Amino acid sequence: MNFKNVNFFKSVSINTKEVYFDDKKEIVFIWRSNMGKSSLMNTIFEKKDLVKTSSKPWKTRLANIFLVENKYYFTDLPWYWFAKLGKDLKEDLDALISWYLEERKDNIKKVVILIDSKLWPQQSDFEMFEYLLELELPLTIVLSKVDKLSKNEINKSIVFAKESFFWQEIIACSSKKKTWIDELIKSIKKVLR
Ligand SMILES: Nc1nc2c(ncn2[C@@H]2O[C@H](COP(=O)(O)OP(=O)(O)OP(=O)(O)O)[C@@H](O)[C@H]2O)c(=O)[nH]1
Numbered sequence: 733m734n735f736k737n738v739n740f741f742k743s744v745s746i747n748t749k750e751v752y753f754d755d756k757k758e759i760v761f762i763w764r765s766n767m768g769k770s771s772l773m774n775t776i777f778e779k780k781d782l783v784k785t786s787s788k789p790w791k792t793r794l795a796n797i798f799l800v801e802n803k804y805y806f807t808d809l810p811w812y813w814f815a816k817l818g819k820d821l822k823e824d825l826d827a828l829i830s831w832y833l834e835e836r837k838d839n840i841k842k843v844v845i846l847i848d849s850k851l852w853p854q855q856s857d858f859e860m861f862e863y864l865l866e867l868e869l870p871l872t873i874v875l876s877k878v879d880k881l882s883k884n885e886i887n888k889s890i891v892f893a894k895e896s897f898f899w900q901e902i903i904a905c906s907s908k909k910k911t912w913i914d915e916l917i918k919s920i921k922k923v924l925r
């Protein structure tokens with residue numbers, strides 16, 4: 733299994749008509765803007781900018797689907813919970829998330845949640861987490877950007893995350909320093925076998 737063998741497949745919005753879904757296994761990367769989702773996907777793919785990243789938040793407004801090894805979908809799914817976007821766009825994005833996850837539920841083998849290790853999870857994070865638990869989707873929580881933390885702080889965040897997120901799998905990663913990316917790749921490979 734080689735995640736370097738990857739192509740952009742397509743973008744999907746809530747207004748996309750006639751979406752064709754097949755039964756390929758899928759990995760979804762989700763969470764609030766600016767957590768490092770797109771950067772992490774590029775790191776896993778060993779690509780510089782296949783997945784668009786931005787220092788400006790709220791850039792990703794479509795579900796962007798990538799085809800790995802012609803066999804698996806890896807999807808960058810934006811989720812926004814606060815309304816700087818305007819009500820209509822926010823409602824469209826909320827609808828996109830629930831439609832997408834519920835439509836693809838049986839094929840999604842893992843949802844990778846990204847939480848910026850420097851930022852305390854917020855109420856909305858826990859609401860989203862509970863929604864994903866209700867859908868019974870297998871979850872991995874990535875504490876992102878851990879290059880910003882000391883070793884001691886990383887350990888503390890892991891303990892905190894384990895307790896807060898009901899002992900789901902927690903992996904602390906840095907796309908910038910490429911630390912613990914292998915552990916995430918191993919965890920993804922396990923569910924794609
Ligand atoms: N220090 C550090 N910065 C990172 C890391 N990963 C991403 N960033 C930075 O965080 C910002 C957001 O990264 P993105 O990957 O675009 O975040 P995103 O979650 O895809 O954001 P949206 O597309 O807006 O939903 C960019 O400025 C990145 O350079 C990391 O591992 N370490």
Ligand SMILES: [Mg+2]
Binds near residue numbers: 769785791792808
């Ligand atoms: Mg993004």
